[in-house]
Amino acid sequence: MAFQDLLNRVGNMGRFQILQIAFLLICNVMLAPQTVLENFTAAIPGHRCWVHILDNDTASDIDSGVLSQDDLLRISIPLDSNSRPDRCRRFVQPQWHFLHLNGTFSNVTEPDTEPCEDGWVYERSTFLSTTVTEWDLVCGSQVLGSVSKFIFMIGNLIGPFLGGHLSDRWLPESARWLIVTNKPQKGLQELRKAARMNGMKNSEDTLTMEVVRTTMREELEAAQIKPALCDLFRTPNLRRRIFLLCLLRFTIAIPIFGFGLHLQHLKSNVFLMQCLTAASSIPASFAAMFLLNHIGRRISQFFFSFLLGISILAIVSASEEMQILRGVLITLTGASTYAVLSGNNLHINELIPTVIRARALGVIGIANNVGVALTPLFMILAMYSASLPWIIYGVFSFLGGLVPLLLPETKNQPLPDSIQDVEDEWKGSRQAKEEGAIIKVTSF
Structure with missing residues (x-):
């Protein structure tokens, strides 16, 4: 000091x-x-497929005054599993008989479909x-x-x-x-x-x-x-500490950046949600400081990370029609990301000895950026299930909450200046535990 x-x-x-x-x-x-x-x-x-009878201004196959746009869409675009117009396929031929089925499709052979060969029509509101x-x-x-x-x-x-x-x-x-x-x-x-x-x-x-x-x-x-990069891994306690901190930043970077990068996929007003999550950063930061200083670094991070994971899973579980509930959950998720980052950054800096902190933060930063880089790739899984990437983000949040419990508490503790301070701290903690165990045994 x-x-x-x-x-x-x-x-x-x-x-x-x-x-x-x-x-x-x-x-x-x-x-x-x-x-x-x-x-x-x-x-x-x-978006939906471009179709000739709907989107070609020169089309004269039908009298536009006879059929509505909904009718034309019905005979041109198949329905997906949610009974909405499919975004990626169209009928090979217009299905005129659909206009006379009155919603009964049980006795009708499923017509042939094809990909959007002529491009897409986008909703531009x-x-x-x-x-x-x-x-x-x-x-x-x-x-x-x-x-x-x-x-x-x-x-x-x-x-x-x-x-x-x-x-x-x-x-x-x-x-x-x-x-x-x-x-x-x-x-x-x-x-x-x-x-x-x-x-x-x-x-x-x-x-x-x-x-x-x-x-x-x-x-x-x-x-x-002069400490070298290899000194981060030379002694047992510092090596274990660096490994756990890298794991912590890797696991927690995935849900935090997954949420931030893919906010538009949550099917809410992205402008409003971005404003709400940004505004939530201020009270979240104050709440994080309060809890970090009163209940410690480890338990606080555990709480913040589990709150983040629960809120992510709750968003994908909520119906799309429940926009107010989804908005509240998205705001809570945004606040949790700021609280998690505050706790992580503080705890990491207090665990690394001063003489080698810059190199250690560089190594931990690499682990963080690997997690950040992998985050968009999980969203590819949305092609198979829209909820799957978010479930993965939630699971990583829970994992990120468990890692701090394996690290020492730093609340009201002096910052380690040297690598030896870290090793002495570990030896002192181990010796105290052994003495405590001896006391418990001999008390009987």
């Missing part, structure tokens, strides 16, 4: 820190919309044009929409490798990083700058090189040993 002592001298949460947070928020505001953009640009509107209507990414080609999202998410997986080397540091360097990388003078300058911005008077006198070196002595000694 040596560097924490220096932060106390410059002000824990003042103008300097607030400006840093504001700059990061600007970055997130520009980046976050890209995740949900395809709910609008790649929306799948209602909500979206005038999307990438789906532009390139006919429906029916047999609908899988290409999921593949394009998969390719986009692969960019998220590759980006951190490239961005880490190419990005310029437009935010001030971390004072701690400067000090432990043998640039104490620059680190001292950053600390004094933060103190001045936070209104801490006499910072020149209280923050000196001697104070920095004395306060950071243990961290400077630990920094002489």
Whole structure:
């Protein structure tokens, strides 16, 4: 906790820190919309096959004044399992006799159908044009929409490798990083700058090189040993911790991004639902902070993840006619995703030792992005069952709620600075359990 002592001298949460947070928020505001953009640009509107007698303006086969559009649709397009016009097939020939059956089909041989050979007609009351209507990414080609999202998410997986080397540091360097990388003078300058911005008077006198070196002595000694990527897996407790954190981010990324990427598939007003889920982020974040600080990190994440899984399964169980109930459930799901992310991010950062946190977060981020990239591929299963992808998302939510229970609680615990701190914590916890077991035995 040596560097924490220096932060106390410059002000824990003042103008300097607030400006840093504001700059990061600007970055997130520009980046976050890209995740949900395809709910609008790649929306799948209602559609049916193009048929000659309905959609050819020059058709003169029938007198349009005699038959209604519903009649023409009835003889041209078969019904699906839900007794609605099929989206992907049409009759080979118009079925004129359907006009005289009065709803009785039992004695009629099922007529031949064919795919939409001449294209589709799209419902354009909500979206005038999307990438789906532009390139006919429906029916047999609908899988290409999921593949394009998969390719986009692969960019998220590759980006951190490239961005880490190419990005310029437009935010001030971390004072701690400067000090432990043998640039104490620059680190001292950053600390004094933060103190001045936070209104801490006499910072020149209280923050000196001697104070920095004395306060950071243990961290400077630990920094002489440069941690490598393989050090994440060299010791047993840290190795186990990294594995569980990777599993946690992989499992929880699938339902969170599955919900965000495919909100349009929930058959509700996507504009309204997007606004409601975004608005729910504010109370969800406050609720997450309250529970994380009062009942701990592990139980809170368990609760948030199970709430997310239950709400996802409840959405697909609710009838499409129950739009108000579905809207409430979708809003609850959106709030749960923000709460889960808040808990995950806090718990992960508190479990990783400072000296190797950047590398550890990189490895955990890769596991997260693998889950994100796989998310669109599950939606391909909707071709067989509309509920199947959402059931999978719900199951992964439950799994993501169980993983934190295998990790140590970090509420009111000091942050580990070194790998040895993690190993000592594990040994101390194990020794305490053994002593407790001995006490229980000897008490009898």
